Amino acid sequence: MTDETPAEKAETRAIRRRWISIGEAVAVVGVVIAGLTFWSGYQDRQDAAADKAATRAEQSAQRHRVPLTTASVDKRGIELRSAADCPLSSTDIRFPSALGVGQQTTVATHLIEADWLARPMLRLTDGGADRREGRVPVLITATCTTDDGDRSEIAIYDLLWKTEPGGLLGGRSFALRGLVRRQSGGDQRTIDWLWAAAAPKPAT
Template sequence: MSEMPETPKEARAAEAAAIRRRWITLGEMLTVLAVGISALTLYLNWSEKQEERADKASESRQASARSVKLVLNARADGSDRLLLSPAAPEQIVQSQTILFPKALGLAPVPTTGEARIEAGWFADALKKAREKAKLPDDSVGDEQLPVEITTRFVVNGEAHVDTALYDIGYGIAGKWLAGHRVTLRGLSLVARGAVGDPQERVDARWAKAVKARS
């Protein structure tokens, strides 16, 4: 039996149904695409935030590492005193111990609160040590006196200790009757956190300075 031909009404209904199916398929595709775009946007936002957090964490770690590395600046207070202060403003010095070369025959000098170096602590001993080493009475340029400085300081409420080898820059001049005068010039960092005996490091540095001036 042959099929009955579609009436115009049925043809229009079939065409309308086909159009609806196409729209449904297109709508589904758009929905999937929208979900994909949304998921990609969320991932990119999450990834960007992760990178920002990683960058901030890295910056925080670097800032923290910098804050516990102590570098001392020296400012002359007259000719016989150096006032010391940390290069980083968030660091607060609590106390220091200054170790001199054994050739000077001095005990380590402790300070509390005001970080400083005073010529009066070592000037006479330095003159005698220079005389014994047969160094010139008057300096040509800046002389160097090595010292090991142990500094106890606070950063954001946390206590830290730094030990470093520094050179005190000084000059010495005078006449036989008036005596020689030691003038302090400044302070320079040589090395920090070195292993071994601090006294040996200071003595080795002093021997090198004496040899260079002899």
């Protein structure tokens, strides 16, 4: 075997060091890739778990909702019924404080009576055009009965109203036109704030 010269030995050592460096770099890259793969998989699992939790929460919320719809609308007012898979057993209805209408509760017949609002609304719109329309936000706690017991939901709805000629002694009449769901949840302060923006302005 031929003896290597000092220069050849130095080159051999340099080549060996380069291969070691390359091997170390490859190992580091492998560790980094493995770490990124693990992290990506972990994030995917976390995201999937969060999505499942959100879906379960939404399904639970849906099961506990008692959305209302109108069974009929006539001169008496708006008859309510549950749009959920359980019959409506009661409603508690709160009105904007400024109207001075007390809380109303329905049990047997779920009717929002036009007479509850007629006097304050006609007084509020007095002096303007005979034909006017708008919305009154109301807070309704609806309860329905299921095989597992009662369930309730608080939500804000808009009562659609109108005034027109033809009331008592040739004056004006007030009527309710429908019911529109606005949002789940809410409180008295919320409907008072909504009414402050929606209330008809006095005639000038």
